[in-house]
Every structure is written in C-alpha cells, then in structure tokens.
Amino acid sequence: xxYFSQLQKSRIVDSRGNFVGNLKDLxxxxxxxxxxxxxxxxxxxxxxxxxxxxxxxRGIYRNVNKMSVRKIQLKEPMSSLTPFFIKxxxxxxxxxxxxxxxxxxxxKVVRINDIQLGKIGLGLAIIG
Numbered sequence: 001x002x003y004f005s006q007l008q009k010s011r012i013v014d015s016r017g018n019f020v021g022n023l024k025d026l027x028x029x030x031x032x033x034x035x036x037x038x039x040x041x042x043x044x045x046x047x048x049x050x051x052x053x054x055x056x057x058r059g060i061y062r063n064v065n066k067m068s069v070r071k072i073q074l075k076e077p078m079s080s081l082t083p084f085f086i087k088x089x090x091x092x093x094x095x096x097x098x099x100x101x102x103x104x105x106x107x108k109v110v111r112i113n114d115i116q117l118g119k120i121g122l123g124l125a126i127i128g
Contacts, residue, residue: 001116001117001118001119001127002060002062002069002116002117002118003114003115003116003117004026004093004094004097004114004115004116004117005114006067006068006069007023007026007060007069007072007117008023008024008025008094009022009023009024010022010023010060010069010070010071010072011023011070011071011072012040012042012071012072012073012074013071013072013073013074014073014074014076014077014078014081015058015073015074015075015076015077016077017073018077018078020042020074020078021042021043021044021045021050022042022043023040023041023042023072024041024042024043024049024094025040025041025092025093025094025095026039026040026041026054026092026093026094026117026124027039027040027041027051027086027090027091027092027093028091028092028093028125028126029091030091031125034120034125034126034127035091035125035126036120036123036124036125036126037054037093037117037123037124037125037126038053038054039051039052039053039054039084039090040052040054040057040072041086041090041092044083048085049085049086050083050084050085050086051083051084051085051086051090052074052081052083052084054123054124055122055123056074056075056076056081057072057073057074057075058073058074058075059072059073060072061073093115093117093126096112096115097112097113097114097115098111098112098113099111099112100112115128116128
C-alpha cells in the first residue's frame with residue numbers, strides 16, 4: 001500500500017538507472033470493483049507530458065523510513081520504450097485530490113485529501 005502523495009514527484013529511472021523524469025500523475029480506468037492504474041505520467045526534458053504503461057514498472061523502492069518513495073524503476077532501458085502523450089480524455093489520479101465526492105456506502109459528501117493505492121495482481125489500483 002502506498003499513497004499518491006508519497007509517489008508524486010518520485011524519480012523514475014530505467015533498468016540501467018538512467019533518469020527518465022519525475023512522476024507527475026497516474027492514469028487510471030474506472031472498473032466495477034476498483035479503478036486500475038494503467039500508466040504513469042511524467043514530464044520529459046522538453047516539458048512534454050508523457051505516459052508509460054504501468055506494466056513497464058519493475059518496482060517501487062521506498063526510503064528506509066518507508067514514508068517516502070525513493071524511486072520507481074522500469075523493467076527496460078528507456079531507449080527500448082515508446083512513451084505516449086497524455087490525452088485530454090485520460091483520467092488522472094491527481095485530478096481527484098481536493099475534490100468533493102459522494103461516498104455511496106455512507107451516503108455523504110467527502111473531500112479527497114489523498115488517494116490510497118494497492119497492489120492488485122501484477123498491477124496497481126485505487127483502493128481508498
């Protein structure tokens with residue numbers, strides 16, 4: 001389990017340890033049981049917002065205190081990966097922060113302060 005605020009701005013490195021960018025956001029698709037993270041979003045050297053499929057992620061590495069994320073490492077060298085541009089239609093986790101939503105279980109309006117993410121199978125999903 002990790003919170004979006006812990007992941008945001010984390011360093012993204014490729015399999016060789018080369019810097020790719022800093023995490024800006026996560027793209028997700030809404031599902032019946034949970035919303036699955038499909039891509040990680042970052043800005044490249046030219047300040048273009050790009051995304052890579054979450055399936056390219058090898059792991060999330062935390063600092064010793066486990067409160068912050070040290071890096072997100074990819075499975076392959078960046079030279080063998082093809083990033084995509086972020087589309088206006090992409091749903092971003094960051095767009096949910098500081099929004100009011102209806103909690104259908106408790107039938108009340110709540111404000112989202114952070115997003116809890118958890119490992120579901122080989123992927124990552126919004127769990128709270």
